[in-house]
Amino acid sequence: MSSLQTLDIQRRSATTTASPSVRTHIEVAKLIDISKCIGCKACQSACMEWNDVRDEIGTNVGVYDNPPDLSDKSWTVMRFTEHETEAGRLEWLIRKDGCMHCADPGCLKACPAPGAIVQYANGIVDFIEENCIGCGSCVTGCPFNVPRISKADNKAYKCTLCSDRVSVGLEPACVKSCPTGAITFGSKEAMKDHAAERIVDLKERGYANAGLYDPQGVGGTHVMYVLQHADTPHVYAGLPDDPRISPLVSLWKGVMKPLALAAMGAAALAGFFHYVTVGPNDADADDDDGHAGGAPGGSAGKGAKPGAAAQPPAPR
Amino acid sequence: MLKTARIERYAPGERVNHWIIAITFVLAALSGLSLFHPSMFWLSNLFGGGPWTRILHPFIGAVMAAAFCVIAVRFWHHNVLEAVDWQWLRQWRDVLANREDRLPRIGRYNAGQKALFWVMVGCMAALLVSGVVFWRPWFAYYFPIDLVRLASLAHALAAAVLIIGIIVHVYAAIWTKGSIGAMVRGTVSARWAAKHHPAWLDEKMKQG
Numbered sequence: 001m002s003s004l005q006t007l008d009i010q011r012r013s014a015t016t017t018a019s020p021s022v023r024t025h026i027e028v029a030k031l032i033d034i035s036k037c038i039g040c041k042a043c044q045s046a047c048m049e050w051n052d053v054r055d056e057i058g059t060n061v062g063v064y065d066n067p068p069d070l071s072d073k074s075w076t077v078m079r080f081t082e083h084e085t086e087a088g089r090l091e092w093l094i095r096k097d098g099c100m101h102c103a104d105p106g107c108l109k110a111c112p113a114p115g116a117i118v119q120y121a122n123g124i125v126d127f128i129e130e131n132c133i134g135c136g137s138c139v140t141g142c143p144f145n146v147p148r149i150s151k152a153d154n155k156a157y158k159c160t161l162c163s164d165r166v167s168v169g170l171e172p173a174c175v176k177s178c179p180t181g182a183i184t185f186g187s188k189e190a191m192k193d194h195a196a197e198r199i200v201d202l203k204e205r206g207y208a209n210a211g212l213y214d215p216q217g218v219g220g221t222h223v224m225y226v227l228q229h230a231d232t233p234h235v236y237a238g239l240p241d242d243p244r245i246s247p248l249v250s251l252w253k254g255v256m257k258p259l260a261l262a263a264m265g266a267a268a269l270a271g272f273f274h275y276v277t278v279g280p281n282d283a284d285a286d287d288d289d290g291h292a293g294g295a296p297g298g299s300a301g302k303g304a305k306p307g308a309a310a311q312p313p314a315p316r
Numbered sequence: 317m318l319k320t321a322r323i324e325r326y327a328p329g330e331r332v333n334h335w336i337i338a339i340t341f342v343l344a345a346l347s348g349l350s351l352f353h354p355s356m357f358w359l360s361n362l363f364g365g366g367p368w369t370r371i372l373h374p375f376i377g378a379v380m381a382a383a384f385c386v387i388a389v390r391f392w393h394h395n396v397l398e399a400v401d402w403q404w405l406r407q408w409r410d411v412l413a414n415r416e417d418r419l420p421r422i423g424r425y426n427a428g429q430k431a432l433f434w435v436m437v438g439c440m441a442a443l444l445v446s447g448v449v450f451w452r453p454w455f456a457y458y459f460p461i462d463l464v465r466l467a468s469l470a471h472a473l474a475a476a477v478l479i480i481g482i483i484v485h486v487y488a489a490i491w492t493k494g495s496i497g498a499m500v501r502g503t504v505s506a507r508w509a510a511k512h513h514p515a516w517l518d519e520k521m522k523q524g
Contacts, residue, residue, distance in 0.1 A: 133351075133360075134453070140461070140464050151453065264480055280492075281512075283511035284507050
């Protein structure tokens with residue numbers, strides 16, 4: 001995706017000043033109601049078609065997951081889980097995996113290339129591949145294991161939440177294609193309200209732990225799930241229970257950056273001022289070769305500690 | 317002893333080895349810094365842009381690490397810390413104030429040089445190992461994501477320590493006149509040796 005004139009930018013990777021942000025935007029969200037998903041993969045097809053990406057034909061790996069994982073060309077995949085409840089019932093949990101569009105995106109935090117990752121003011125996190133340098137830091141930063149580096153061009157790819165469609169007032173392609181209404185799109189507030197109604201319904205039907213997945217560890221997400229078992233998100237093919245940016249990444253991309261630069265600058269300045277105050281240590285400029293080269297009457301004698309002068313001068 | 321006598325400190329092979337490390341270090345540091353902090357990203361222009369910086373940096377680092385291995389094997393036995401080194405370190409105020417006459421008689425390297433040598437050994441090893449772990453597109457896929465995260469942090473930390481160490485190393489060479497000549501032309505004056513490394517001079521004299 002390229003930069004979109006019609007969408008203002010809230011955050012921009014490796015950028016320390018404000019991005020264009022004068023327009024008023026409402027926060028958007030995609031809501032995926034897992035209890036309504038039938039696993040038809042129409043959304044996968046619509047995603048490929050709209051974005052003009054065609055993954056290679058793979059092989060059957062023994063489960064319905066096809067392709068078996070996200071890739072540079074498959075930005076969303078259905079993950080099928082055969083889940084046995086405590087009551088001994090079998091449930092087929094089908095989760096549409098893809099970018100969660102975090103409010104606090106680990107990919108954007110980790111990215112070293114200015115403008116390769118942006119977060120639009122409406123909450124969509126987008127990769128701008130023309131600025132991507134292919135280092136893979138977004139993979140390192142993502143708590144959901146979403147970005148994929150293309151083997152063809154060494155650029156990172158993931159779901160754009162159809163930012164190009166959203167910017168002109170259309171819903172994402174996956175939403176448009178969903179035959180059961182399991183995927184809905186709108187303002188984040190409207191999606192939360194819609195989810196609340198669904199959760200009431202699910203609870204009435206016996207799913208006591210039904211709830212909304214909008215993990216606060218990453219500041220909330222702009223792709224949310226309605227889960228029948230919101231107390232155990234991990235049963236949905238390893239959806240993280242409490243996703244957050246790894247503290248290792250926070251250290252690396254947080255305090256470490258200014259501290260390391262300050263320490264380097266301080267070391268260089270300390271050297272310069274040492275030279276300015278103490279002067280060179282020049283053996284060949286000495287008047288006699290038995291005495292050290294501190295400037296006579298300079299700082300050489302001032303700081304001398306009587307007790308420290310235990311060693312005799314070097315004999316000739 | 318002749319005041320004007322020149323004493324060989326570094327053989328031609330050692331000087332070439334040193335300068336290969338120095339050149340690759342500067343390139344690795346500039347390209348690494350460009351990816352470390354947004355304010356430094358402009359340095360990536362020196363390498364042909366962001367993607368080229370990402371491509372070149374690990375290869376430059378690999379050459380640096382290989383050349384450093386050679387010099388580390390050559391020099392480690394000169395850098396074993398001895399009793400006299402601890403005395404030198406305790407008198408760091410005399411060192412900084414140019415009161416070299418009060419310091420113990422030191423050999424080929426003083427304690428500061430030795431300590432820096434071992435810091436560099438540690439940093440180079442850490443940089444090499446951690447760098448391989450998240451070197452894309454070649455090796456990163458073989459390692460679990462938490463190890464990649466740890467390696468990324470360790471790489472940046474080791475690089476910062478190494479860069480600060482090299483700033484000290486370069487400043488010491490500028491401060492102690494005659495040291496740069498030792499690494500460029502290979503020789504030092506007898507007075508330089510007598511003032512900074514008297515015990516090493518004694519050894520040299522014994523060898524004739």
